Amino acid sequence: MSGYILAIDQGTTSSRAIVFDGEMKIVATGQKEFTQLYPASGWVEHDPEEIWSSVVWSVRTALRKAKITASDIAAIGITNQRETVVIWDRATGAPIHNAIVWQDRRTAPLCARLKKQGLEPKFTKKTGLLLDPYFSGTKIAWMLDKVKGARRRAVKGELLAGTIDAFLIWRLTGGKVHATDATNASRTLVYNIEKNEWDAELLDLLDIPAAMLPEVKDCAADFGATETKLFGAAIPILGVAGDQHAATIGQACFEPGMMKSTYGTGCFAVLNTGDKLVRSRNKLLTTIAYRLDGKTTYALEGSIFIAGAAVQWLRDGIKVIGKAAQSGELAARADDAQNVYLVPAFVGLGAPHWDADARGAIFGLTRNTGPAEFARAALESVAYQTHDLLVAMKKDWKGGDAKTVLRVDGGMVASDWTMQRLADLLDAPVDRPTILETTALGAAWLAGQRAGVWPKAAKFAKSWALDRQFRPSMDDATRKAKLAGWADAVSRTLSKG
Ligand SMILES: Nc1ncnc2c1ncn2[C@@H]1O[C@H](COP(=O)(O)OP(=O)(O)O)[C@@H](O)[C@H]1O
Numbered sequence: 001m002s003g004y005i006l007a008i009d010q011g012t013t014s015s016r017a018i019v020f021d022g023e024m025k026i027v028a029t030g031q032k033e034f035t036q037l038y039p040a041s042g043w044v045e046h047d048p049e050e051i052w053s054s055v056v057w058s059v060r061t062a063l064r065k066a067k068i069t070a071s072d073i074a075a076i077g078i079t080n081q082r083e084t085v086v087i088w089d090r091a092t093g094a095p096i097h098n099a100i101v102w103q104d105r106r107t108a109p110l111c112a113r114l115k116k117q118g119l120e121p122k123f124t125k126k127t128g129l130l131l132d133p134y135f136s137g138t139k140i141a142w143m144l145d146k147v148k149g150a151r152r153r154a155v156k157g158e159l160l161a162g163t164i165d166a167f168l169i170w171r172l173t174g175g176k177v178h179a180t181d182a183t184n185a186s187r188t189l190v191y192n193i194e195k196n197e198w199d200a201e202l203l204d205l206l207d208i209p210a211a212m213l214p215e216v217k218d219c220a221a222d223f224g225a226t227e228t229k230l231f232g233a234a235i236p237i238l239g240v241a242g243d244q245h246a247a248t249i250g251q252a253c254f255e256p257g258m259m260k261s262t263y264g265t266g267c268f269a270v271l272n273t274g275d276k277l278v279r280s281r282n283k284l285l286t287t288i289a290y291r292l293d294g295k296t297t298y299a300l301e302g303s304i305f306i307a308g309a310a311v312q313w314l315r316d317g318i319k320v321i322g323k324a325a326q327s328g329e330l331a332a333r334a335d336d337a338q339n340v341y342l343v344p345a346f347v348g349l350g351a352p353h354w355d356a357d358a359r360g361a362i363f364g365l366t367r368n369t370g371p372a373e374f375a376r377a378a379l380e381s382v383a384y385q386t387h388d389l390l391v392a393m394k395k396d397w398k399g400g401d402a403k404t405v406l407r408v409d410g411g412m413v414a415s416d417w418t419m420q421r422l423a424d425l426l427d428a429p430v431d432r433p434t435i436l437e438t439t440a441l442g443a444a445w446l447a448g449q450r451a452g453v454w455p456k457a458a459k460f461a462k463s464w465a466l467d468r469q470f471r472p473s474m475d476d477a478t479r480k481a482k483l484a485g486w487a488d489a490v491s492r493t494l495s496k497g
């Protein structure tokens with residue numbers, strides 16, 4: 001058997017397929033962006049058919065570029081944007097509605113109603129999450145309410161629900177397997193992370209029929225094989241994890257206290273807490289880092305909804321840059337004397353505020369403010385938000401020697417300026433690895449070690465390599481003043497504040 005592993009990384013803005021060789025090196029990539037649909041303020045949808053065709057296209061492209069065939073691939077690992085949810089017809093595979101994306105806020109009224117009934121502690125205790133529209137459960141309930149006849153059909157077992165991994169597994173296996181993994185399940189608001197099962201009481205509260213939910217497996221498990229007609233040979237699917245969990249694995253954060261932060265569309269900091277289910281007192285999430293051989297490793301997570309998306313806004317919204325990569329050089333030219341703050345609450349604020357109704361705001365504009373100051377404020381907002389997460393993490397994590405070094409990855413960490421500013425504002429070193437495709441690497445590792453062609457965790461962890469460490473160099477007074485300005489800007493942006 002050949003040692004090639006194929007990772008499918010189905011992200012928020014694009015689908016990627018990456019072929020790794022037996023030495024865990026990237027051989028070829030296929031990538032396709034797809035349409036972001038904004039049908040109403042605060043709503044975000046994807047067309048599941050476009051997601052599907054972008055995945056198939058990416059896989060075929062990666063195989064072609066790698067000059068290999070499907071039979072050279074030992075296994076597939078799937079990783080995906082989390083929480084985004086699809087409901088489809090069991091018989092035809094056709095979705096009944098567009099996918100409702102993790103960023104979508106349409107279920108804020110339902111969450112508010114459930115909160116008013118005093119139900120948040122119950123949801124939090126069982127799922128580790130909060131009653132925020134971010135998670136899949138209320139999105140499923142919304143579709144069942146709004147699409148005619150959907151709930152009745154779901155009860156009869158005619159409709160299936162799942163996060164993007166489950167939808168892809170269903171399509172890849174030609175409708176043979178309806179399964180997800182424990183990490184994706186842990187983001188749905190209806191999965192009990194202590195008992196490791198769908199929670200009947202929560203399903204009842206959201207009126208979601210259990211019959212429509214996938215089987216929940218370990219992250220490295222048998223998820224079936226691809227239909228031969230798709231890629232020319234049946235390829236076993238042996239690994240699945242939500243993208244932030246896959247990145248945690250890809251960054252080899254296998255020890256309690258290790259932490260990674262991924263800067264894609266949003267930013268997600270994940271701290272491994274080992275077999276301890278740590279309950280946050282500071283509005284972080286408790287989640288499943290990964291589940292291997294039936295053993296659950298837990299994590300604390302800080303979720304920020306807008307990171308790279310702020311750079312997209314600079315490019316597509318206010319058009320001050322032509323390419324994302326220009327944001328750093330523009331920010332570097334900003335006037336130091338100006339204190340412009342962008343609070344990018346474009347789709348509300350996530351951790352640690354969880355304010356679904358807040359909307360973006362900009363402060364400190366003067367007659368001299370121009371594109372450079374906007375760019376700096378956008379990039380700095382990512383660092384400030386990470387700072388707020390880490391403050392909450394430090395308060396919650398009493399697990400001893402939490403490593404102070406942060407491992408970073410995702411599209412945005414290509415920006416040296418942003419990474420330096422991150423280290424400055426955190427007052428801590430930031431480590432950027434040589435492989436930035438850590439999400440795909442994590443998914444590939446799950447599949448590769450399961451297939452027996454890649455090493456187990458300890459040896460894999462040794463292969464992690466540093467590209468560059470960014471060390472803090474900002475003086476204390478400046479940092480403190482900047483952080484105080486940010487805290488003030490956030491307090492003025494919060495909807496309740
Ligand atoms: N050089 C760069 N500087 C700043 N931001 C960047 C740079 N390159 C990419 N980005 C941002 O990174 C994001 C893409 O990262 P990626 O990890 O592919 O995201 P996702 O998985 O969410 O689709 C985009 O939002 C883009 O604006």
Ligand SMILES: O=P(O)(O)OC[C@H](O)CO
Binds near residue numbers: 010012082083264
């Ligand atoms: O697609 P990304 O990288 O923006 O990640 C999305 C997250 O999984 C949402 O929770």
